[in-house]
Amino acid sequence: MRGVRFSSRALGYGGHVRSCEAVTQSSRSYDVVVIGGGPAGAAAAGLLAREGHAVALFERQSFPRFHVGESLVPAVNLTLERLGVRDRMDEIGFVQKHGVQFFTKSGPSRPFYFSEVEDPRMHGTWQVLRSEFDRMMLEHARSCGAHVETDTPVVHALRDGSAVTGVRVRHLDESEQNVEARIVLDGSGQKGVIAADLTQHEGVPGLENTAVYAHYKNVQLDPGKDAGNTIIFRLDGASWIWLIPLQGVVSIGLVTSAREILRFGENRNEILDNAIAQSPHLQARLQGATRAGEVRVARDFSYRAQVDGGAGWALIGDALGFIDPVYSTGLLLAMKSAEAAALEAMCRLAGDAAHPDMRGFSAGWREAFDRFLPLVRAFYTEDFRFGEISKEPAHRQGLVDLLTGITETQEAVGVTELIRRALGDDVGAMK
Numbered sequence: 001m002r003g004v005r006f007s008s009r010a011l012g013y014g015g016h017v018r019s020c021e022a023v024t025q026s027s028r029s030y031d032v033v034v035i036g037g038g039p040a041g042a043a044a045a046g047l048l049a050r051e052g053h054a055v056a057l058f059e060r061q062s063f064p065r066f067h068v069g070e071s072l073v074p075a076v077n078l079t080l081e082r083l084g085v086r087d088r089m090d091e092i093g094f095v096q097k098h099g100v101q102f103f104t105k106s107g108p109s110r111p112f113y114f115s116e117v118e119d120p121r122m123h124g125t126w127q128v129l130r131s132e133f134d135r136m137m138l139e140h141a142r143s144c145g146a147h148v149e150t151d152t153p154v155v156h157a158l159r160d161g162s163a164v165t166g167v168r169v170r171h172l173d174e175s176e177q178n179v180e181a182r183i184v185l186d187g188s189g190q191k192g193v194i195a196a197d198l199t200q201h202e203g204v205p206g207l208e209n210t211a212v213y214a215h216y217k218n219v220q221l222d223p224g225k226d227a228g229n230t231i232i233f234r235l236d237g238a239s240w241i242w243l244i245p246l247q248g249v250v251s252i253g254l255v256t257s258a259r260e261i262l263r264f265g266e267n268r269n270e271i272l273d274n275a276i277a278q279s280p281h282l283q284a285r286l287q288g289a290t291r292a293g294e295v296r297v298a299r300d301f302s303y304r305a306q307v308d309g310g311a312g313w314a315l316i317g318d319a320l321g322f323i324d325p326v327y328s329t330g331l332l333l334a335m336k337s338a339e340a341a342a343l344e345a346m347c348r349l350a351g352d353a354a355h356p357d358m359r360g361f362s363a364g365w366r367e368a369f370d371r372f373l374p375l376v377r378a379f380y381t382e383d384f385r386f387g388e389i390s391k392e393p394a395h396r397q398g399l400v401d402l403l404t405g406i407t408e409t410q411e412a413v414g415v416t417e418l419i420r421r422a423l424g425d426d427v428g429a430m431k
């Protein structure tokens with residue numbers, strides 16, 4: 001099917017209120033098509049639709065759906081604010097997160113509180129049940145004017161030579177349809193529909209980890225404002241467990257080297273139980289707790305795409321890359337790339353190119369990724385101690401900045417360089 005291409009501006013949309021029905025019923029051609037309705041896809045679709053662009057988003061699953069990745073860092077608050085959904089976070093009742101604490105076998109670190117950063121907008125953030133958070137984000141994209149279809153997988157991208165010209169989608173009744181777009185944003189997560197075709201994911205050497213996780217009820221939490229903190233229990237240089245308090249349940253997950261996971265047990269339930277048994281501090285909190293739901297597994301999650309975009313396409317969110325979950329930077333990086341891609345697309349759509357070249361849009365995202373990477377790598381070295389680095393006040397500030405998701409301050413850059421030097425320059429960054 002070849003629809004008539006139009007620009008939303010030509011249709012007289014302007015400002016922030018428009019009907020998406022007119023866009024979707026009469027044509028299957030858009031300014032931008034977004035693949036995937038996770039936080040990255042929803043954020044990009046909402047930002048573009050709000051500016052008057054004709055946007056369609058296709059999501060394979062029906063929402064709400066389960067997703068791992070439940071702890072935010074406060075730097076995400078700024079994106080939530082720009083999107084206009086920050087107030088919704090408290091209305092929904094997500095758990096407030098004020099800090100992070102690390103335990104080793106010998107005991108706890110001093111907690112890192114986000115109130116130690118300068119900007120009061122980042123003195124706290126939220127732990128989110130992803131089914132609820134992602135649903136809120138997708139509803140928001142729809143309310144901004146994006147046409148959103150769930151239960152509609154993108155089968156593949158449409159190509160004209162090296163340019164991406166749209167997508168082929170499959171509807172619930174199994175019928176398939178071509179949908180044209182000037183730009184396609186691939187926000188389809190780890191698998192990356194376009195990413196798989198047009199570029200390669202390079203793994204992060206040394207971070208070939210696997211996660212085994214589940215939700216628990218009746219976990220003992222710390223009193224007061226610490227009740228919502230993330231707690232990281234470090235078992236050894238290769239293995240750790242997260243504890244993330246959510247509404248009514250607590251998320252607990254082991255992360256360990258893929259090569260060594262079987263030393264914890266032979267199946268996922270046994271692996272998680274035995275890992276928990278290795279941390280007396282965590283075990284004490286689980287007296288009387290019960291598992292709610294199945295134990296799940298994730299693997300091969302640390303990588304970066306070699307190329308971020310091209311003529312008519314760009315990768316956002318996990319399709320572009322993800323570092324290890326240890327500092328909960330996934331959603332921050334996902335939303336950062338979504339915002340950058342949306343801004344770049346807005347500029348490029350104003351030009352004449354039928355399928356504008358998006359390559360290079362993610363320079364800021366890449367810089368942030370490279371700042372987090374040495375700290376992640378350091379965590380997986382045997383003799384790494386937060387306490388040691390924190391002795392120097394500027395370095396502690398740098399650590400708090402990074403744990404808040406702030407990568408640009410002098411202190412954050414300083415501590416990154418310190419760690420990079422300690423690790424050896426060759427392992428501190430990717431090529």
Ligand SMILES: Cc1cc2nc3c(=O)[nH]c(=O)nc-3n(C[C@H](O)[C@H](O)[C@H](O)COP(=O)(O)OP(=O)(O)OC[C@H]3O[C@@H](n4cnc5c(N)ncnc54)[C@H](O)[C@@H]3O)c2cc1C
Nearest residue numbers: 036038039040060069071154188189211317318325330331
């Ligand atoms: C073990 C683990 C723990 C993590 N913990 C955290 C954490 O605590 N904090 C944090 O910030 N991050 C965490 N993350 C990372 C976080 O989950 C991701 O960074 C985040 O979900 C990325 O959002 P996204 O929108 O790019 O992708 P996703 O959230 O994965 O969304 C992609 C969407 O695309 C859809 N899709 C896929 N294929 C198609 C298709 N063909 N057609 C249409 N739709 C499609 C999927 O159904 C999905 O809804 C963790 C990750 C792992 C692996």
